Amino acid sequence: MPFADINKFTNLRETKSWILGICLRMMDHIALDRQSNYRNLVEKAIQFTKKHYAESDISIQKLCEHLHISAGYFSSIFKKETKMTFVTYLLQVRMEAAKELLRTTDLRALDIAEQVGYADANYFSHCFRKFVGQSPKEYRNYSGASG
Template sequence: MDGRTDRTNAVDTELLIVNAVRRNDEKELKEAFIYFIYGLPQEEEQQCQYMHKVMLKTELMIEDSYGMTEELKKQFKNYYSNLQKLNAARAVDVCYKILCSAIEKRKDNAYSNETKYFKEYMSEAVAYIEEHLDEEDLSIVSVASHVYLNPVYFGRAFKNTFQMTFKKYLMKCRMERAKRLLEEGKTSIGNICEMVGISNPSYFSHLFKQYTGKLPSEYKKEYEA
Protein backbone atom coordinates (compact mmCIF):
# COMPACT_ATOMS: atom_id res chain seq x y z
CA MET A 1 0.00 0.00 0.00
CA ASP A 2 2.81 2.38 0.92
CA GLY A 3 4.54 1.72 -2.38
CA ARG A 4 1.40 2.39 -4.41
CA THR A 5 0.76 5.61 -2.45
CA ASP A 6 4.33 6.84 -3.03
CA ARG A 7 4.00 6.15 -6.75
CA THR A 8 0.66 7.98 -6.94
CA ASN A 9 2.18 11.00 -5.18
CA ALA A 10 5.15 10.91 -7.56
CA VAL A 11 2.86 10.93 -10.59
CA ASP A 12 0.92 13.86 -9.13
CA THR A 13 4.07 15.90 -8.54
CA GLU A 14 5.40 15.04 -12.01
CA LEU A 15 2.21 16.52 -13.41
CA LEU A 16 2.61 19.65 -11.27
CA ILE A 17 6.08 20.25 -12.71
CA VAL A 18 5.00 19.64 -16.31
CA ASN A 19 2.01 21.96 -15.92
CA ALA A 20 4.15 24.69 -14.33
CA VAL A 21 6.37 24.69 -17.42
CA ARG A 22 3.30 24.50 -19.67
CA ARG A 23 2.00 27.69 -18.02
CA ASN A 24 5.46 29.33 -18.04
CA ASP A 25 5.17 29.97 -14.31
CA GLU A 26 8.54 30.09 -12.47
CA LYS A 27 6.94 30.45 -9.06
CA GLU A 28 4.69 27.45 -9.64
CA LEU A 29 7.68 25.44 -10.90
CA LYS A 30 9.66 26.19 -7.74
CA GLU A 31 6.76 25.15 -5.50
CA ALA A 32 6.23 21.97 -7.55
CA PHE A 33 9.91 21.05 -7.25
CA ILE A 34 9.87 21.50 -3.48
CA TYR A 35 6.78 19.31 -3.26
CA PHE A 36 8.43 16.77 -5.60
CA ILE A 37 11.67 16.61 -3.56
CA TYR A 38 9.87 15.97 -0.28
CA GLY A 39 7.87 13.20 -1.91
CA LEU A 40 10.83 11.28 -3.34
CA PRO A 41 11.59 7.75 -2.06
CA GLN A 42 14.65 7.11 0.12
CA GLU A 43 16.66 5.16 -2.49
CA GLU A 44 18.85 7.46 -4.55
CA GLU A 45 18.52 5.34 -7.68
CA GLN A 46 14.74 5.70 -7.58
CA GLN A 47 15.06 9.42 -7.00
CA CYS A 48 17.09 9.74 -10.23
CA GLN A 49 14.58 7.56 -12.10
CA TYR A 50 11.69 9.78 -11.03
CA MET A 51 13.62 12.90 -12.04
CA HIS A 52 14.43 11.34 -15.40
CA LYS A 53 10.72 10.65 -16.05
CA VAL A 54 9.84 14.25 -15.19
CA MET A 55 12.37 15.53 -17.71
CA LEU A 56 11.16 13.18 -20.45
CA LYS A 57 7.53 14.20 -19.93
CA THR A 58 8.39 17.89 -19.88
CA GLU A 59 10.55 17.62 -22.97
CA LEU A 60 7.73 15.90 -24.87
CA MET A 61 5.27 18.58 -23.77
CA ILE A 62 7.57 21.36 -25.01
CA GLU A 63 8.14 19.62 -28.34
CA ASP A 64 4.39 19.22 -28.79
CA SER A 65 3.69 22.87 -28.00
CA TYR A 66 6.41 25.52 -28.50
CA GLY A 67 9.73 26.82 -27.20
CA MET A 68 12.04 23.90 -28.00
CA THR A 69 15.12 25.73 -29.29
CA GLU A 70 18.38 24.09 -30.40
CA GLU A 71 20.04 25.39 -27.25
CA LEU A 72 17.36 23.81 -25.08
CA LYS A 73 17.59 20.51 -26.96
CA LYS A 74 21.31 20.50 -26.23
CA GLN A 75 20.66 21.08 -22.50
CA PHE A 76 18.28 18.12 -22.34
CA LYS A 77 20.70 15.95 -24.33
CA ASN A 78 23.61 16.84 -22.04
CA TYR A 79 21.51 16.00 -19.01
CA TYR A 80 20.62 12.55 -20.35
CA SER A 81 24.25 11.91 -21.36
CA ASN A 82 25.57 12.75 -17.91
CA LEU A 83 22.75 11.11 -15.99
CA GLN A 84 24.92 8.26 -14.69
CA LYS A 85 27.47 10.73 -13.30
CA LEU A 86 24.96 12.76 -11.28
CA ASN A 87 23.85 12.02 -7.76
CA ALA A 88 20.21 12.71 -6.89
CA ALA A 89 20.80 16.16 -5.40
CA ARG A 90 22.82 17.30 -8.40
CA ALA A 91 20.27 15.82 -10.82
CA VAL A 92 17.47 17.82 -9.20
CA ASP A 93 19.56 21.02 -9.38
CA VAL A 94 20.43 20.52 -13.06
CA CYS A 95 16.84 19.65 -13.98
CA TYR A 96 15.45 22.69 -12.20
CA LYS A 97 17.86 25.00 -14.04
CA ILE A 98 17.01 23.43 -17.41
CA LEU A 99 13.28 23.82 -16.83
CA CYS A 100 13.70 27.43 -15.70
CA SER A 101 15.58 28.02 -18.94
CA ALA A 102 12.74 26.30 -20.83
CA ILE A 103 10.19 28.68 -19.31
CA GLU A 104 12.31 31.66 -20.30
CA LYS A 105 12.61 30.42 -23.89
CA ARG A 106 8.89 29.68 -24.08
CA LYS A 107 8.02 33.17 -22.86
CA ASP A 108 10.23 34.74 -25.53
CA ASN A 109 8.73 32.47 -28.16
CA ALA A 110 5.16 33.17 -27.08
CA TYR A 111 5.70 36.94 -27.18
CA SER A 112 7.29 36.77 -30.62
CA ASN A 113 4.54 34.57 -32.08
CA GLU A 114 1.76 36.61 -30.51
CA THR A 115 3.13 39.88 -31.88
CA LYS A 116 3.56 38.40 -35.36
CA TYR A 117 0.09 36.84 -35.26
CA PHE A 118 -1.66 40.05 -34.18
CA LYS A 119 0.08 42.26 -36.73
CA GLU A 120 -2.37 40.81 -39.26
CA TYR A 121 -5.23 42.20 -37.19
CA MET A 122 -3.53 45.53 -36.49
CA SER A 123 -3.46 46.69 -40.11
CA GLU A 124 -7.23 46.23 -40.30
CA ALA A 125 -7.68 47.94 -36.92
CA VAL A 126 -5.60 50.95 -38.01
CA ALA A 127 -7.60 51.30 -41.22
CA TYR A 128 -10.83 51.21 -39.19
CA ILE A 129 -9.52 53.90 -36.81
CA GLU A 130 -8.62 56.20 -39.71
CA GLU A 131 -12.01 55.68 -41.33
CA HIS A 132 -13.97 56.39 -38.13
CA LEU A 133 -11.76 59.05 -36.56
CA ASP A 134 -14.59 61.59 -36.69
CA GLU A 135 -16.74 59.43 -34.40
CA GLU A 136 -16.58 60.66 -30.82
CA ASP A 137 -17.53 57.26 -29.43
CA LEU A 138 -14.71 55.46 -31.25
CA SER A 139 -13.17 53.21 -28.60
CA ILE A 140 -11.04 50.17 -28.00
CA VAL A 141 -14.25 48.14 -27.61
CA SER A 142 -15.63 49.15 -31.02
CA VAL A 143 -12.32 48.56 -32.81
CA ALA A 144 -11.74 45.21 -31.08
CA SER A 145 -15.26 44.18 -32.01
CA HIS A 146 -14.56 45.07 -35.65
CA VAL A 147 -11.57 42.69 -35.77
CA TYR A 148 -13.39 40.04 -33.68
CA LEU A 149 -11.06 40.11 -30.68
CA ASN A 150 -11.64 40.40 -26.95
CA PRO A 151 -11.03 44.08 -25.96
CA VAL A 152 -8.57 43.19 -23.18
CA TYR A 153 -6.65 40.81 -25.43
CA PHE A 154 -6.77 43.32 -28.29
CA GLY A 155 -5.47 46.10 -26.01
CA ARG A 156 -2.47 44.04 -24.97
CA ALA A 157 -1.67 42.99 -28.55
CA PHE A 158 -2.09 46.58 -29.74
CA LYS A 159 0.38 47.85 -27.15
CA ASN A 160 2.89 45.11 -28.01
CA THR A 161 2.66 46.02 -31.70
CA PHE A 162 2.76 49.83 -31.49
CA GLN A 163 4.58 50.27 -28.17
CA MET A 164 1.80 52.53 -26.90
CA THR A 165 -1.71 52.12 -25.54
CA PHE A 166 -4.75 52.26 -27.78
CA LYS A 167 -5.89 55.49 -26.07
CA LYS A 168 -2.55 57.20 -26.73
CA TYR A 169 -2.51 56.01 -30.35
CA LEU A 170 -6.05 57.26 -30.94
CA MET A 171 -5.19 60.68 -29.52
CA LYS A 172 -2.07 60.84 -31.68
CA CYS A 173 -4.13 60.08 -34.80
CA ARG A 174 -6.66 62.78 -33.92
CA MET A 175 -4.03 65.41 -33.24
CA GLU A 176 -2.05 64.60 -36.38
CA ARG A 177 -5.19 64.89 -38.50
CA ALA A 178 -6.03 68.19 -36.80
CA LYS A 179 -2.53 69.48 -37.58
CA ARG A 180 -2.89 68.59 -41.26
CA LEU A 181 -6.29 70.25 -41.50
CA LEU A 182 -5.02 73.41 -39.77
CA GLU A 183 -2.03 73.52 -42.10
CA GLU A 184 -4.31 73.28 -45.14
CA GLY A 185 -6.44 76.13 -43.77
CA LYS A 186 -9.52 75.16 -45.77
CA THR A 187 -11.96 74.85 -42.86
CA SER A 188 -12.69 76.36 -39.46
CA ILE A 189 -11.39 75.12 -36.13
CA GLY A 190 -14.97 74.26 -35.18
CA ASN A 191 -15.28 71.96 -38.19
CA ILE A 192 -11.91 70.41 -37.45
CA CYS A 193 -13.15 69.52 -33.96
CA GLU A 194 -15.97 67.54 -35.54
CA MET A 195 -13.67 65.93 -38.10
CA VAL A 196 -11.38 64.51 -35.42
CA GLY A 197 -14.16 63.29 -33.12
CA ILE A 198 -13.82 65.92 -30.38
CA SER A 199 -17.00 68.00 -30.40
CA ASN A 200 -16.09 70.31 -27.50
CA PRO A 201 -13.86 73.13 -28.89
CA SER A 202 -12.43 74.03 -25.47
CA TYR A 203 -11.46 70.45 -24.78
CA PHE A 204 -10.02 70.12 -28.28
CA SER A 205 -7.89 73.27 -27.74
CA HIS A 206 -6.68 71.89 -24.42
CA LEU A 207 -5.66 68.56 -25.96
CA PHE A 208 -4.08 70.20 -29.00
CA LYS A 209 -1.93 72.48 -26.84
CA GLN A 210 -0.87 69.49 -24.75
CA TYR A 211 0.17 67.69 -27.94
CA THR A 212 1.84 70.56 -29.86
CA GLY A 213 2.54 73.23 -27.25
CA LYS A 214 0.34 75.68 -29.15
CA LEU A 215 -3.34 76.54 -29.34
CA PRO A 216 -5.10 75.59 -32.62
CA SER A 217 -5.49 79.27 -33.53
CA GLU A 218 -1.76 79.89 -32.99
CA TYR A 219 -0.84 76.83 -35.01
CA LYS A 220 -3.17 77.85 -37.86
CA LYS A 221 -1.67 81.36 -38.10
CA GLU A 222 1.78 79.93 -38.79
CA TYR A 223 0.46 78.43 -42.04
CA GLU A 224 -1.62 81.40 -43.26
CA ALA A 225 -0.30 83.13 -46.35
Protein backbone atom coordinates in the same frame (compact mmCIF):
# COMPACT_ATOMS: atom_id res chain seq x y z
CA MET B 1 7.65 10.92 -39.78
CA PRO B 2 9.76 12.67 -37.16
CA PHE B 3 9.22 9.94 -34.60
CA ALA B 4 10.77 7.30 -36.86
CA ASP B 5 14.14 8.78 -35.83
CA ILE B 6 13.59 7.79 -32.22
CA ASN B 7 14.75 4.23 -32.89
CA LYS B 8 18.26 5.38 -33.86
CA PHE B 9 19.10 6.59 -30.35
CA THR B 10 21.08 4.29 -28.08
CA ASN B 11 20.68 6.10 -24.77
CA LEU B 12 18.38 8.37 -22.81
CA ARG B 13 20.64 11.42 -23.16
CA GLU B 14 20.49 11.35 -26.98
CA THR B 15 16.74 10.81 -26.92
CA LYS B 16 16.21 13.63 -24.42
CA SER B 17 18.34 16.02 -26.50
CA TRP B 18 16.40 15.12 -29.67
CA ILE B 19 13.02 15.65 -27.96
CA LEU B 20 14.22 18.95 -26.49
CA GLY B 21 15.26 20.11 -29.99
CA ILE B 22 11.80 19.27 -31.34
CA CYS B 23 10.13 21.15 -28.47
CA LEU B 24 12.31 24.21 -28.97
CA ARG B 25 11.54 24.32 -32.71
CA MET B 26 7.83 23.98 -31.95
CA MET B 27 7.99 26.81 -29.41
CA ASP B 28 9.79 29.03 -31.95
CA HIS B 29 7.17 28.24 -34.58
CA ILE B 30 4.31 28.99 -32.17
CA ALA B 31 5.94 32.27 -31.10
CA LEU B 32 6.41 33.38 -34.72
CA ASP B 33 2.82 32.47 -35.56
CA ARG B 34 1.53 34.35 -32.52
CA GLN B 35 3.63 37.41 -33.40
CA SER B 36 2.26 37.35 -36.92
CA ASN B 37 -1.31 37.18 -35.58
CA TYR B 38 -0.61 40.09 -33.22
CA ARG B 39 0.76 42.19 -36.07
CA ASN B 40 -2.25 41.32 -38.21
CA LEU B 41 -4.70 42.37 -35.47
CA VAL B 42 -2.84 45.62 -34.85
CA GLU B 43 -2.76 46.40 -38.57
CA LYS B 44 -6.52 45.84 -38.77
CA ALA B 45 -6.99 48.12 -35.75
CA ILE B 46 -4.86 50.83 -37.34
CA GLN B 47 -6.82 50.63 -40.60
CA PHE B 48 -10.12 50.77 -38.70
CA THR B 49 -8.93 53.76 -36.67
CA LYS B 50 -7.72 55.69 -39.71
CA LYS B 51 -11.08 55.08 -41.36
CA HIS B 52 -13.24 55.98 -38.32
CA TYR B 53 -11.20 58.48 -36.24
CA ALA B 54 -13.58 61.30 -37.20
CA GLU B 55 -16.48 59.56 -35.45
CA SER B 56 -16.88 61.05 -32.00
CA ASP B 57 -18.11 57.74 -30.58
CA ILE B 58 -15.14 55.62 -31.69
CA SER B 59 -13.85 53.65 -28.75
CA ILE B 60 -11.72 50.68 -27.91
CA GLN B 61 -14.95 48.75 -27.27
CA LYS B 62 -16.26 49.55 -30.76
CA LEU B 63 -12.94 48.56 -32.30
CA CYS B 64 -12.82 45.30 -30.34
CA GLU B 65 -16.37 44.46 -31.40
CA HIS B 66 -15.22 44.97 -35.00
CA LEU B 67 -12.19 42.71 -34.43
CA HIS B 68 -14.17 40.18 -32.33
CA ILE B 69 -11.71 40.24 -29.43
CA SER B 70 -11.79 41.43 -25.84
CA ALA B 71 -10.63 44.93 -24.94
CA GLY B 72 -8.14 43.65 -22.37
CA TYR B 73 -6.53 41.24 -24.84
CA PHE B 74 -6.43 43.89 -27.56
CA SER B 75 -4.96 46.52 -25.24
CA SER B 76 -2.04 44.32 -24.28
CA ILE B 77 -1.33 43.33 -27.89
CA PHE B 78 -1.63 46.90 -29.19
CA LYS B 79 0.71 48.27 -26.53
CA LYS B 80 3.23 45.47 -27.10
CA GLU B 81 3.28 46.04 -30.87
CA THR B 82 3.09 49.86 -31.03
CA LYS B 83 4.63 50.89 -27.69
CA MET B 84 1.58 53.09 -27.02
CA THR B 85 -1.97 52.69 -25.84
CA PHE B 86 -4.88 52.73 -28.27
CA VAL B 87 -6.15 56.00 -26.74
CA THR B 88 -2.76 57.62 -27.37
CA TYR B 89 -2.74 56.30 -30.93
CA LEU B 90 -6.26 57.64 -31.59
CA LEU B 91 -5.23 61.03 -30.20
CA GLN B 92 -2.16 61.04 -32.45
CA VAL B 93 -4.23 60.22 -35.56
CA ARG B 94 -6.76 62.92 -34.73
CA MET B 95 -4.13 65.55 -33.97
CA GLU B 96 -2.22 64.86 -37.19
CA ALA B 97 -5.47 65.23 -39.15
CA ALA B 98 -6.25 68.47 -37.28
CA LYS B 99 -2.77 69.85 -38.01
CA GLU B 100 -3.23 69.06 -41.69
CA LEU B 101 -6.61 70.82 -41.76
CA LEU B 102 -5.18 73.84 -39.95
CA ARG B 103 -2.34 74.07 -42.47
CA THR B 104 -4.43 73.56 -45.60
CA THR B 105 -7.88 75.03 -44.96
CA ASP B 106 -9.62 78.11 -43.62
CA LEU B 107 -11.95 76.04 -41.43
CA ARG B 108 -12.66 77.31 -37.93
CA ALA B 109 -11.30 75.29 -35.01
CA LEU B 110 -14.88 74.30 -34.17
CA ASP B 111 -15.34 72.77 -37.64
CA ILE B 112 -11.96 71.05 -37.49
CA ALA B 113 -12.82 69.65 -34.07
CA GLU B 114 -15.94 68.06 -35.50
CA GLN B 115 -14.08 66.72 -38.54
CA VAL B 116 -11.52 64.92 -36.37
CA GLY B 117 -14.01 63.43 -33.94
CA TYR B 118 -14.48 65.95 -31.15
CA ALA B 119 -18.01 67.07 -30.26
CA ASP B 120 -16.63 69.70 -27.86
CA ALA B 121 -14.41 72.36 -29.44
CA ASN B 122 -12.98 73.40 -26.06
CA TYR B 123 -11.90 69.85 -25.30
CA PHE B 124 -10.39 69.61 -28.78
CA SER B 125 -8.41 72.80 -28.16
CA HIS B 126 -7.25 71.46 -24.80
CA CYS B 127 -6.11 68.17 -26.36
CA PHE B 128 -4.47 69.97 -29.28
CA ARG B 129 -2.51 72.28 -26.98
CA LYS B 130 -1.41 69.35 -24.84
CA PHE B 131 -0.34 67.29 -27.88
CA VAL B 132 1.19 70.02 -30.06
CA GLY B 133 2.26 72.58 -27.47
CA GLN B 134 0.25 75.36 -29.11
CA SER B 135 -3.40 76.26 -29.50
CA PRO B 136 -4.96 75.51 -32.90
CA LYS B 137 -4.86 79.25 -33.72
CA GLU B 138 -1.19 79.54 -32.73
CA TYR B 139 -0.37 76.45 -34.76
CA ARG B 140 -2.15 77.83 -37.83
CA ASN B 141 -0.34 81.17 -37.52
CA TYR B 142 3.02 79.56 -36.81
CA SER B 143 2.77 77.05 -39.66
CA GLY B 144 2.05 79.81 -42.16
CA ALA B 145 -1.32 78.33 -43.05
CA SER B 146 -4.22 80.43 -44.18
CA GLY B 147 -6.60 81.52 -41.50
